[in-house]
Amino acid sequence: MRDATEGPEPVNAGSPADLLGKTALVTGGSRGIGRAICLELASRGANVAVNYRRRGDAADEVVAGVRDLGRSALAVGADVADKHAVAAMVSKVAAELGEPDILVNNAGLLYRGELLDYDEDEFDSMWRVNVKGVLHCSAATAPGMMGRGWGRIVNLSSNAAIGTALPGTTLYAATKGAVLTLTKRFAFELSPSGITVNAVLPGFTKTDMVLAGKTPDEVEALLRNVASRSLVGRTGNPEDIASVTGFLCSPASGFMTGQFLLADGGRQDYLTRV
Ligand SMILES: NC(=O)c1ccc[n+]([C@@H]2O[C@H](COP(=O)([O-])OP(=O)(O)OC[C@H]3O[C@@H](n4cnc5c(N)ncnc54)[C@H](OP(=O)(O)O)[C@@H]3O)[C@@H](O)[C@H]2O)c1
Numbered sequence: 001m002r003d004a005t006e007g008p009e010p011v012n013a014g015s016p017a018d019l020l021g022k023t024a025l026v027t028g029g030s031r032g033i034g035r036a037i038c039l040e041l042a043s044r045g046a047n048v049a050v051n052y053r054r055r056g057d058a059a060d061e062v063v064a065g066v067r068d069l070g071r072s073a074l075a076v077g078a079d080v081a082d083k084h085a086v087a088a089m090v091s092k093v094a095a096e097l098g099e100p101d102i103l104v105n106n107a108g109l110l111y112r113g114e115l116l117d118y119d120e121d122e123f124d125s126m127w128r129v130n131v132k133g134v135l136h137c138s139a140a141t142a143p144g145m146m147g148r149g150w151g152r153i154v155n156l157s158s159n160a161a162i163g164t165a166l167p168g169t170t171l172y173a174a175t176k177g178a179v180l181t182l183t184k185r186f187a188f189e190l191s192p193s194g195i196t197v198n199a200v201l202p203g204f205t206k207t208d209m210v211l212a213g214k215t216p217d218e219v220e221a222l223l224r225n226v227a228s229r230s231l232v233g234r235t236g237n238p239e240d241i242a243s244v245t246g247f248l249c250s251p252a253s254g255f256m257t258g259q260f261l262l263a264d265g266g267r268q269d270y271l272t273r274v
Contacts (some may be wrong), residue, residue, distance in 0.1 A: 027137055052077055101151055142186075206236065207238060217249035
């Protein structure tokens with residue numbers, strides 16, 4: 001038996017093929033958590049549109065990974081904060097892969113910023129991507145799902161939204177709190193039409209977002225610090241978050257809507273300062 005501290009099973013081990021015939025659009029699917037979600041959904045049978053902003057090369061690699069799993073895939077560049085670009089992206093996905101049945105609003109930005117030390121332009125950028133991006137992508141895909149009477153929208157929030165986050169991330173946390181509010185309200189608006197809307201709140205997960213630009217020593221110290229605060233004694237891998245997201249995209253979660261699933265290894269430092 002695997003120990004909890006060992007990390008997840010290898011990618012997608014044992015995923016049920018419960019999304020056969022479905023089309024999924026994953027924003028920010030080129031790297032990190034989004035990449036793992038694309039592979040999880042493909043392993044469950046979905047065809048996957050891999051959205052990216054800048055890293056088309058990384059998105060192409062994810063597309064190849066999805067195809068290796070026997071599914072169709074498409075890389076689609078678009079800034080999720082740009083309403084017109086999002087509409088064009090959804091049209092392209094519909095034409096080349098099928099209308100999205102599943103939307104994972106994963107694309108996100110993290111800039112440091114707190115009450116007494118923030119850059120207004122950076123806060124605006126985070127708001128546009130983390131909050132307006134969720135709105136634009138949901139608005140562009142929900143009508144098609146409503147027409148078919150089935151859909152799944154999963155929003156990537158953060159444990160930051162409920163107060164646990166690294167120091168200096170107050171304004172990022174505010175954007176992720178807004179994602180929770182949108183999740184509840186979209187669920188209210190869409191669930192009667194057969195579309196569930198839920199949120200995943202990842203804890204610290206090893207991706208570029210939290211590790212880029214740090215020295216190996218800084219990375220090691222950070223990982224040790226965060227791991228020491230969790231009950232399972234480790235930090236998250238993208239696959240830990242992808243498996244939870246995959247469940248919320250599946251038929252098995254059909255009786256859940258407007259819900260928030262925290263996947264943080266049992267963090268024990270809520271609202272502490274260090
Ligand atoms: N990592 C964590 O510890 C953690 C914890 C809690 C919540 N989260 C949330 O989980 C989600 C994924 O985070 P991550 O750690 O995987 O991030 P990441 O490694 O920084 O990857 C970010 C992804 O988002 C894409 N992206 C950024 N801005 C975009 C835009 N305007 N339009 C379209 N795509 C855009 C990037 O595309 P390019 O490749 O083209 O740049 C990339 O695919 C985010 O919403 C994040 O806030 C992460």
